[in-house]
Amino acid sequence: xxxxxxxxxxxxxxxxxxxxxxxxxxxxxxxxLGPLWIAVGPKGVLAIHYxxxxxxxxxxxxxxxxxxxxxxxxxRVDPVARELDQYFGGTRRRFDIAVDLTPLTEFQRRILSAxxxxxxxxxxxxxxxxxxAGSERASRAAGQALGANPIPIVxxxxxxxxxxxxxxxxxxxxxxxxxxxxxxxxxxxAGGWPKRS
Amino acid sequence: MCEMADLLTFGxxxxxxxxxxxxxALRLVGDRDDADDVYQETFLAAFRAWPPPRRGQExxxxxxxxxxxxxxxxxxxxxxxxxxxxxxxxxxxxxxxLADLAAAIKxxxxxxxxxxxxxxxxGLEYAEVAQALECSEDAARQRVxxxxxxxxxxxx
Numbered sequence: 434x435x436x437x438x439x440x441x442x443x444x445x446x447x448x449x450x451x452x453x454x455x456x457x458x459x460x461x462x463x464x465x466l467g468p469l470w471i472a473v474g475p476k477g478v479l480a481i482h483y484x485x486x487x488x489x490x491x492x493x494x495x496x497x498x499x500x501x502x503x504x505x506x507x508x509r510v511d512p513v514a515r516e517l518d519q520y521f522g523g524t525r526r527r528f529d530i531a532v533d534l535t536p537l538t539e540f541q542r543r544i545l546s547a548x549x550x551x552x553x554x555x556x557x558x559x560x561x562x563x564x565x566a567g568s569e570r571a572s573r574a575a576g577q578a579l580g581a582n583p584i585p586i587v588x589x590x591x592x593x594x595x596x597x598x599x600x601x602x603x604x605x606x607x608x609x610x611x612x613x614x615x616x617x618x619x620x621x622x623a624g625g626w627p628k629r630s
Numbered sequence: 631m632c633e634m635a636d637l638l639t640f641g642x643x644x645x646x647x648x649x650x651x652x653x654x655a656l657r658l659v660g661d662r663d664d665a666d667d668v669y670q671e672t673f674l675a676a677f678r679a680w681p682p683p684r685r686g687q688e689x690x691x692x693x694x695x696x697x698x699x700x701x702x703x704x705x706x707x708x709x710x711x712x713x714x715x716x717x718x719x720x721x722x723x724x725x726x727x728l729a730d731l732a733a734a735i736k737x738x739x740x741x742x743x744x745x746x747x748x749x750x751x752x753g754l755e756y757a758e759v760a761q762a763l764e765c766s767e768d769a770a771r772q773r774v775x776x777x778x779x780x781x782x783x784x785x786x
Contacts, residue, residue, distance in 0.1 A: 437662055438649060441666040449674065454677045496637060501638065502639070
């Protein structure tokens with residue numbers, strides 16, 4: 434983008450923000466796990482999506498909640514990008530940015546809230562998270578809710594493993610899950626920590 | 631931003647069309663600050679009037695808004711818009727320099743100038759020019775033909 438157009442866009446975004454036309458700002462951020470599409474709404478970060486653009490479902494979820502006012506706004510995403518940089522750089526163990534779980538179901542919110550309580554370097558299981566969320570028999574549903582976690586890394590679903598200690602699944606791919614766990618725990622066996630019989 | 635067939639956002643519209651709308655504004659008003667204003671006013675008007683009136687024709691809709699913004703500005707200022715800065719315009723063709731072309735376009739009446747730029751510089755179809763200028767396709771063809779005649783005469 435040339436300088437004139439970049440300036441014009443800045444002016445446009447400032448006016449759109451002032452008029453309340455911009456409800457959500459987004460930007461693609463580079464990370465050691467590849468590009469991340471990040472969206473920030475009025476209550477906090479709404480989405481961190483692996484890849485340069487959101488999925489249709491992700492976008493539909495945001496538009497249903499906040500309307501079509503999504504605009505490419507680096508300034509709104511900067512605080513999230515900064516904390517992610519610090520996390521990947523090893524200088525941050527806890528995120529301070531607000532997360533917005535409004536567009537999710539009550540069950541998803543409970544599962545993700547329980548997940549958010551698993552500290553840096555710790556791991557838990559789908560079954561434990563389901564129990565903490567008040568649905569002890571819903572570990573499979575907990576796994577699905579975590580697979581659809583719209584705010585990975587910040588809501589640390591990578592810290593949740595299968596009950597047998599294997600890695601389970603991850604929306605960003607198991608390699609990304611291993612790398613995140615490796616960042617926090619140094620050594621991660623290729624398949625996780627399977628329990629010995 | 632992803633190409634969503636049935637889920638258009640402000641950002642998708644902006645990222646797809648901002649470059650050409652800014653370039654169009656610059657060609658019509660000839661001044662970067664004024665082009666900046668027209669670009670902002672065009673997109674803000676589009677966001678305020680959301681959703682676009684017809685799916686698949688957002689481009690012509692934006693050109694129509696931008697054209698109206700330029701004409702409004704010219705009327706407010708009560709003088710003809712300038713056409714001195716064509717840095718983003720088409721490259722030199724057939725031995726005709728941009729300066730010659732700019733000078734020729736400068737003398738066109740507003741309606742013809744917009745039709746000429748939309749068709750000959752932006753490369754829009756006549757149907758899109760008609761939509762942008764809110765006139766019939768025949769009228770759009772006529773305006774472009776008239777403009778062409780005048781430009782040719784001016785460049786002899």
